[in-house]
Every structure is written in C-alpha cells, then in structure tokens.
Amino acid sequence: MSSAIADAPVSGAPEYFIPAANSLQERRPNTLKHGDTFAVFDHNGDAYSGPGSPEGLFHRDTRHLSHLSVTINSARPMLLSSTLRDDNATLTCDLTNPDILNANGALILPHDSIHLRRSRFLWNGSCYERLLVRSFHEKPQRVEISIAFAADFADLFEVRGKVRKHRGQLHPAETTRHEVRLRYTGLDALERTTRIGFDPVPSRLTDTSAVYEIVLAPGESRSLFFEINCQREPVVPIGHRSFFFALRDARRALRASSGRAASIMTSNEVFNEVARRSISDLYMLITDTNEGPYPYAGIPWFSTAFGRDALITALETLWLDAEIARGVLAHLAANQAKDFDPLSDAEPGKILHEVRFGEMAELREVPFRRYYGSVDSTPLFVMLAGKYLQRTGDLATIRKIWPNIEAALKWIDDHGDRDGDGFLEYGRRTEDGLINQGWKDSHDSVFHADGTLAKGPIAIAEVQAYVYGAWEAAALMLRVLGQEDRALEFTQRTDDLRYRFDQVFFDEELGSYVLALDRDKKPCRVRSSNAGHALLTGLAFPERAGTVIKTLMGGSSYSGWGIRTVPTTESRYNPMSYHNGSVWPHDNALIALGMARYGYRQEAARIFEGLFAASTYIDLRRLPELFCGFPRQRAQGPTFYPVACIPQAWAAAAPVSLIQSCLGIEFQTKSMQITFDTPFLPDFLDELEIKNLGIGLGSVDVAAYRSGSRVMIDVLERRGSVRVVTLI
Known part of the structure; x- marks a missing residue:
C-alpha cells in the first residue's frame, strides 16, 4: 500500500484508513492529473461530493472544487460517451438533452436535439473546460445552460473519512460579471482560493452557478469556456485563447516526457492498448519536481510523493526510461531525514515515506507532512x-x-x-x-x-x-x-x-x-x-x-490472475481484504523479476498472462492498484476491490516490467551491450517490437518473435555503437 491503513481495526489503531462507503468501481470515475493537481469526475464530467466520494478538483491535498454539474433547461443531460485521450491529455464527454416537458407535461424539446461536448484538461494548477453547445433541431431553440459549482476546501484526509473537531473559516464568495472567487482560511492560517472564470460573460452569475440563455438556429453552435484556478491568477485572460494555449502546452509537455521512453508494439492489438495506457498513466502521474521527474503514487488517495512507491516504479521502468530513476533518487535525497522526530518516525539517513501539503498535515492532525x-x-x-x-x-x-x-x-x-x-x-x-x-x-x-x-x-x-x-x-x-x-x-x-x-x-x-x-x-x-x-x-x-x-504458483497462492498476497490456506485469508488474499500487479511484477533472475521465465510469463487477461476486463485496459483474490473463472473477469486507486504508478508499470522479465533484458554500459538472456514470450504474444531502446548515447530498435520453440531477437535499426547479444 502507498499510505496508512486500509482495513481498519475496530479499535486501537490510527484512523488513516480509507472507508469503503462507496465503490470507486461502481462509479468508474474519470481522472486527470498534472503536477500537484488532480481531478475525479463522473462520466458526465460532473463532480458530486457525497459521503466517501473522492470526486472534485484537488490541489496540494485540498479539494478546491467539491461540486460541478451542468444542466440544460434544468435537466441533467444524458450521456452519449465519455472518453479519455490515449495520452490522458483531455477528457471529452458527449451529452444530449433528455425530453424536456413544460409545466403541463407537454413536450417542448425532444431528446437528442441539443448536443453538448465537454472538453477538459488540467495544466499548471488550473482546470480548463470548453463546453460546445450545438442544435440539431429543425427550428430555432432557446436553451438555458446552467453550470453549478461549490468548493468545500476539505482536506484530503477529511475526504478519506477522517473526522475533524474544528475547521477553518469559509469566506463569502466574491463575484464579478465573469468571475467567482471562493476562499477559505484554514486553522493553519493559510488562505486557499478557487477562482472560477467564464467567457463569454454569463447571463447570470451567482456564488453557486453561472447561467447562459442561448438562442440557437438549426445547426448553430456556441462555445462556452470556463476555467477553475487553484491558488493562482490566470496568466492569459480567460477564454478561447487561454484554453487553446494551455492545451497546446499540456500536450507538448506530455509528448516531451513520454518521448524519453522506449516504445512497445506487439502482434496483440489488445496488449498494445494495455501498453499504451500503462505508458500514458505513468507519464500523467509523473510530476516535475525541482530535482527531476517523480511518479506520484496514485489517484485519488495517493497523488503525492511516496518513497517506496516511486522507488519500485523506477525499478520497474528502469530499462524503459532511466530518467525516472534519476529524478526519484535526486528528490528523495533532497528530502532525506537529518534529525530525530518520533511523530514523523524520522531518523538520520532515513528515506521519505510520504509527504503531504494539506491543512491537517500542516497542523500535524495527521503525521504525514513529511513522514518516514x-x-x-x-x-x-x-x-x-x-x-x-x-x-x-x-x-x-x-x-x-x-x-x-x-x-x-x-x-x-x-x-x-x-x-x-x-x-x-x-x-x-x-x-x-x-x-x-x-x-x-x-x-x-x-x-x-x-x-x-x-x-x-x-x-x-x-x-x-x-x-x-x-x-x-x-x-x-x-x-x-x-x-x-x-x-x-x-x-x-x-x-x-x-x-x-x-x-x-x-x-x-x-x-x-x-x-x-x-x-x-x-x-x-x-x-x-x-x-x-x-x-x-x-x-x-x-x-x-x-x-x-x-x-x-500453486493453486492456493496463484489465483489465475496473479499471486495472492497470502494463499487460501492461511488463517487470515480473505480475497476481499487489502493485503490478506488480494492480488497486486506490482507485487507480481517484482516476483516475476525474481523468477527471471533464477531462470524461471515460463513462470514469469504465466504471471504476465494472468495480469494481461485481467486487464482485458478492465475499463481503458488500466490495471488498478489491486483486485480481489477470488479464483479465475472461465469467461469471467476479476473481482474488483472497491476503493483501489486507478491509475496507480507501480501497477501501471507492471506490464512494462513483465516485458523485461520475459525477454531477459540486461545492460552493460561499458561495452555498450544490450543482452537478451534466454528470451521467452507468453502465449498471447507472437511478436514484440521495442523502438528507441537506449544505452549510453546510442539506441536500437529490436524485434522479438517466435521461431519454433525459441524466441529470436532481430536488430531492426542501430544508432551508435550498440551491441545486441542474445543468449539462448
């Protein structure tokens, strides 16, 4: 686990657990992240912050937006589709109006007459949205688009279930023609601010909603832009220019960071989707610190720097992108404990476990401000x-x-x-x-x-x-x-x-x-x-x-999807528990690396097959933090753990790591040699191609493919004096 306690005891333990009041799998939320900001929305692109709900916009462990919803003529739109781009850069939600009736029950706007497309992304502490409204009705239509919002400024540990005796002060909203400013002063004396700006100027703007009254001719469309800023003033005035400039910069940054990694393509198109999502999730979770790139642990509960998680993620991805490891080492070195502090379990030389920036951490209501x-x-x-x-x-x-x-x-x-x-x-x-x-x-x-x-x-x-x-x-x-x-x-x-x-x-x-x-x-x-x-x-x-x-790999331990944390034979086995019978992708990936070290590549490939098979049943082909340890059944997918983080960095890195385990990829930098030691491919892969596999100042493109009972390695292209050696 990345932090604290998940399966809480009845008594006698600190309350840092995550209450399972609502299943994340039930809502299947959409997640976005950039830097120290992340967001969780439902499929409509809305956020509803009921008990146990992680939905909203968070910045540095504070929820800066706890409610967001769009209605058309006071009705919630119907969902057509909700899609994250393959690179996680934007969330797009396509919606339409339901049947709209007047007070007498007469139909005044048939369903599917108005199309709403919400395009949203995060960049530098802000959430940008373009709401495109288009009419497909044969007559002009007057529609009312209402955007409701609220900010509770809850600390992340409050959202996770921690009850506080006292909170700070929510200030009255400050409203202009096109902007609402929501403010909260915490008990730590820090003021936290959310600015919500609109372009064009709404027909009506209050401290809880913006309303647009729009007349649309047949086929006409209108774009509404709004921007939610957490603790910052916008550099460019809110509107289409700020939206598209920020979108350009966000996509460029993602391409630049993910471009460091070797690319993976295989003969299995479904696995290609898994690989693309894994890489996209990894680079979305990476935050650029002063010391270099650092993978935050996971969304929603662990979107911050964790020592163990980042170190293991860096180990899993070292063959693919060594820059991640460099950033992790430098950042953890900069935050190494120097003194004794019993509350934070700090001792000289100890490496960070977790860092938090919220009000409760600042006040030491939880010990995780800098926890070791x-x-x-x-x-x-x-x-x-x-x-x-x-x-x-x-x-x-x-x-x-x-x-x-x-x-x-x-x-x-x-x-x-x-x-x-x-x-x-x-x-x-x-x-x-x-x-x-x-x-x-x-x-x-x-x-x-x-x-x-x-x-x-x-x-x-x-x-x-x-x-x-x-x-x-x-x-x-x-x-x-x-x-x-x-x-x-x-x-x-x-x-x-x-x-x-x-x-x-x-x-x-x-x-x-x-x-x-x-x-x-x-x-x-x-x-x-x-x-x-x-x-x-x-x-x-x-x-x-x-x-x-x-x-x-025996039947009591290996579930068919992966190795359980404890097998069915043990006294505390519970397939629905957090650590006593569940299956964790990163745990399996590390074990597979160990199996490969001792020459057991077929067993490593069996783990690979189980996790791949699980991913085929999961939305976006995205492996979660963990899933339940029930045995695999024919024609059925795995059983999900209700509050598992998804995406989670070390889970996203698991398929990448398993490729190294199966192919036996090793590096000798002095001789500029890349070795494939007794490579093996799982049954679901006949061919696998890796491009831009770097060593020193050189790189190669290689292909692995079956030839009878063996796996052969071909060098497709070589840049620099790189040697490729295959040991059979």
Missing part, C-alpha cells in the same frame, strides 16, 4: 542507486547523492537493526504512526499461523532482501568509486546475510520463507507473496528458488 514510517524505502533507495549506475553508467549522479547513500547505509546499521541480530526491523515511535511499515501496511497484514497479530518490532521477509540488494549495490558503487576494501566488506556482509536469512527464515514444511519474525524472534509461519521478493535481489539460495516458486 516505511522500513523499506531506505534500502530500496540504495538498491535503486546501484541499479541506476549499472543501467546508465551515470557516475556524476551517484557522486552527487553519495552523501545520501552513505547516510542511508548508516541508518540501516544504526537504526534499522534495532536489536543487533543482523535483520532490519520496524516499529512506530508513537501511537500516531503506522503499525506496519512494510509495503503491506494494513494493521492485520503481519500475523502468525493461528491468526494472532505479530507484535513489533518486526523483521519482515522482503525487507531483508532489499537490504541484501542495497549492500550489493553499495559494493558495486564503491568499486566504481575506487574503494575496493569497502566494497569487499559489503560483499562479505551480503554473504553472511544470505546464510543467516536462509537459516532463520526458510521453513521446510511451508516450502517457503516465513512472513516475518515478531519482537520475540518467533517466526510468523505464514506463506505469503513476501517470500517472492527474496528472489528479486538474489537473496535466496539457488536450491531454494524452485521450491519457493512452486509454492507461489
């Missing part, structure tokens, strides 16, 4: 730095963040291993922090075989694998920096950790690694997907890999 309560972000940071250097040879970036890498390594030794047993543990420093601080951070995600919850400090299995990966990365970077003695020290530490982990965590009876060790060092003898992460970094001895993979 994740045990895995710090080793993942070091691990990604090493992988980035391997992928790019960019030693300058590594030198720049080297003090941060050293501080992270020191944190692992000084604060991560709380009892000196050689394993990394976590435990919150105050009652306000997260109980569990691995990626499965629900309150009940770490338990013993009988269902008893483990008490901390807890050493969870996958974190030991990340430490192993971090120490391997440290050894690699130190060698490149010419510090051979220290590199050897870390190599020896990885050897020791590998041996001790096997001795303590591997359980012959389970056929897998135990989930965790509790505070008394008692093993949590539970099979789980966590064990698969030991394959990711090579922590598992080769002789264990086959046994662990067999357990993970």
Whole structure:
C-alpha cells in the first residue's frame, strides 16, 4: 500500500484508513492529473461530493472544487460517451438533452436535439473546460445552460473519512460579471482560493452557478469556456485563447516526457492498448519536481510523493526510461531525514515515506507532512542507486547523492537493526504512526499461523532482501568509486546475510520463507507473496528458488490472475481484504523479476498472462492498484476491490516490467551491450517490437518473435555503437 491503513481495526489503531462507503468501481470515475493537481469526475464530467466520494478538483491535498454539474433547461443531460485521450491529455464527454416537458407535461424539446461536448484538461494548477453547445433541431431553440459549482476546501484526509473537531473559516464568495472567487482560511492560517472564470460573460452569475440563455438556429453552435484556478491568477485572460494555449502546452509537455521512453508494439492489438495506457498513466502521474521527474503514487488517495512507491516504479521502468530513476533518487535525497522526530518516525539517513501539503498535515492532525514510517524505502533507495549506475553508467549522479547513500547505509546499521541480530526491523515511535511499515501496511497484514497479530518490532521477509540488494549495490558503487576494501566488506556482509536469512527464515514444511519474525524472534509461519521478493535481489539460495516458486504458483497462492498476497490456506485469508488474499500487479511484477533472475521465465510469463487477461476486463485496459483474490473463472473477469486507486504508478508499470522479465533484458554500459538472456514470450504474444531502446548515447530498435520453440531477437535499426547479444 502507498499510505496508512486500509482495513481498519475496530479499535486501537490510527484512523488513516480509507472507508469503503462507496465503490470507486461502481462509479468508474474519470481522472486527470498534472503536477500537484488532480481531478475525479463522473462520466458526465460532473463532480458530486457525497459521503466517501473522492470526486472534485484537488490541489496540494485540498479539494478546491467539491461540486460541478451542468444542466440544460434544468435537466441533467444524458450521456452519449465519455472518453479519455490515449495520452490522458483531455477528457471529452458527449451529452444530449433528455425530453424536456413544460409545466403541463407537454413536450417542448425532444431528446437528442441539443448536443453538448465537454472538453477538459488540467495544466499548471488550473482546470480548463470548453463546453460546445450545438442544435440539431429543425427550428430555432432557446436553451438555458446552467453550470453549478461549490468548493468545500476539505482536506484530503477529511475526504478519506477522517473526522475533524474544528475547521477553518469559509469566506463569502466574491463575484464579478465573469468571475467567482471562493476562499477559505484554514486553522493553519493559510488562505486557499478557487477562482472560477467564464467567457463569454454569463447571463447570470451567482456564488453557486453561472447561467447562459442561448438562442440557437438549426445547426448553430456556441462555445462556452470556463476555467477553475487553484491558488493562482490566470496568466492569459480567460477564454478561447487561454484554453487553446494551455492545451497546446499540456500536450507538448506530455509528448516531451513520454518521448524519453522506449516504445512497445506487439502482434496483440489488445496488449498494445494495455501498453499504451500503462505508458500514458505513468507519464500523467509523473510530476516535475525541482530535482527531476517523480511518479506520484496514485489517484485519488495517493497523488503525492511516496518513497517506496516511486522507488519500485523506477525499478520497474528502469530499462524503459532511466530518467525516472534519476529524478526519484535526486528528490528523495533532497528530502532525506537529518534529525530525530518520533511523530514523523524520522531518523538520520532515513528515506521519505510520504509527504503531504494539506491543512491537517500542516497542523500535524495527521503525521504525514513529511513522514518516514516505511522500513523499506531506505534500502530500496540504495538498491535503486546501484541499479541506476549499472543501467546508465551515470557516475556524476551517484557522486552527487553519495552523501545520501552513505547516510542511508548508516541508518540501516544504526537504526534499522534495532536489536543487533543482523535483520532490519520496524516499529512506530508513537501511537500516531503506522503499525506496519512494510509495503503491506494494513494493521492485520503481519500475523502468525493461528491468526494472532505479530507484535513489533518486526523483521519482515522482503525487507531483508532489499537490504541484501542495497549492500550489493553499495559494493558495486564503491568499486566504481575506487574503494575496493569497502566494497569487499559489503560483499562479505551480503554473504553472511544470505546464510543467516536462509537459516532463520526458510521453513521446510511451508516450502517457503516465513512472513516475518515478531519482537520475540518467533517466526510468523505464514506463506505469503513476501517470500517472492527474496528472489528479486538474489537473496535466496539457488536450491531454494524452485521450491519457493512452486509454492507461489500453486493453486492456493496463484489465483489465475496473479499471486495472492497470502494463499487460501492461511488463517487470515480473505480475497476481499487489502493485503490478506488480494492480488497486486506490482507485487507480481517484482516476483516475476525474481523468477527471471533464477531462470524461471515460463513462470514469469504465466504471471504476465494472468495480469494481461485481467486487464482485458478492465475499463481503458488500466490495471488498478489491486483486485480481489477470488479464483479465475472461465469467461469471467476479476473481482474488483472497491476503493483501489486507478491509475496507480507501480501497477501501471507492471506490464512494462513483465516485458523485461520475459525477454531477459540486461545492460552493460561499458561495452555498450544490450543482452537478451534466454528470451521467452507468453502465449498471447507472437511478436514484440521495442523502438528507441537506449544505452549510453546510442539506441536500437529490436524485434522479438517466435521461431519454433525459441524466441529470436532481430536488430531492426542501430544508432551508435550498440551491441545486441542474445543468449539462448
């Protein structure tokens, strides 16, 4: 999970969970994002902020618009279609009028007489909309278009369900002929403002609606523009010029960022849709920080910087676009903890878990203003730095963040291993922090075989694998920096950790690694997907890999759509839970990378097939944060989790990562070589083409295709002195 607690306990835990009062899947909302602004609308393009509804326009964790609706002659238009562009740049909603009756019940405007097209996008803290109204009636028609709006300035944690005893002050609206200004002063003394401007000037404008009275000749159309600004004044006067200038700039920025990535085309047109959506979602979620591009975790609940999520997303996409990893490393280095702060679980050298900008975070009503309560972000940071250097040879970036890498390594030794047993543990420093601080951070995600919850400090299995990966990365970077003695020290530490982990965590009876060790060092003898992460970094001895993979791919663990977080055999298994039986795409992608590392590409391809099959049943071919762990049934799609974020960065990156796992793509920057190690294609792909696959200053276009029982790699075009090697 990206933040806090999803499956809330009845008592005794902080209220940072997301209440499942309404299913996001039921409404299937449309989402837009740019920078620190995101929006959630229904299919009509409206927003209704009832209890538990995430709809509205949000900027820096505050809802700047809580209601937006359009009516025609006081009636809600009927939906014709609602479409996001393939690149997520714009939302287009096509609507028409229902039958309009007068007070006596007589028909005065037949349905489908008036067409409304709403075109909307976000750019630089503003939401732009063009509402095109066109008449297809044979006679002139007088229509009334009403645009209703409201702003509650609710903090995102209020929207998620947190009840506040006190709030700030909503000010009276300020209205001119063409603009309404809504203001709120929070208890943090910050004023938050929403400006809603209209062009042309409405017939009537109040503090809650704008009304246009329009006469349309047959075939005539009229364009209405409105702009919702969050905490900013418009640079260009509101109207068609500002709309089209901003639209041009937004599309150019998207093309420039996504243009860095290698492009993917296959023989399967449905998978091509999946790949296009994955790339589009990734680059929509990326925010340009002062340090570089940074993927925000997900919409609606986690549209902000998360350490763990971004690090894993960067690992999944490193082969495709290494610039994402560079931005993540630089941003997290800039926000690394320097001091002790128990409320935020901060310790010197620790890497960020989550940052928030809302009123409640500023007031510390929630501890997430700058929160460091994740045990895995710090080793993942070091691990990604090493992988980035391997992928790019960019030693300058590594030198720049080297003090941060050293501080992270020191944190692992000084604060991560709380009892000196050689394993990394976590435990919150105050009652306000997260109980569990691995990626499965629900309150009940770490338990013993009988269902008893483990008490901390807890050493969870996958974190030991990340430490192993971090120490391997440290050894690699130190060698490149010419510090051979220290590199050897870390190599020896990885050897020791590998041996001790096997001795303590591997359980012959389970056929897998135990989930965790509790505070008394008692093993949590539970099979789980966590064990698969030991394959990711090579922590598992080769002789264990086959046994662990067999357990993970067994019928109780593999649902047909993917590997469950815990199998059906475990005491707390619940396919509808957040972490105890559900299927997470990113979890499966990381396990598949681990399987491929040990040569089990066919098993990785089986995971790929399951997630691809799930995506074919999902709107826009968009993989959600997670879905329920019910077994796959013939001719039926997966069961959705009601409040899963969609899009979610590390889920969007999963199909991209699975391509690398199956093809065995590796990079050797010194020799400018790209290697395809025993490539394998899942059954749904006969051919796969990758264009602009870069290494150093060069790049290649390659094609993978079946030839009998093998997969062959052809170089279609080469730019620079790039070598391509296929190992069969």
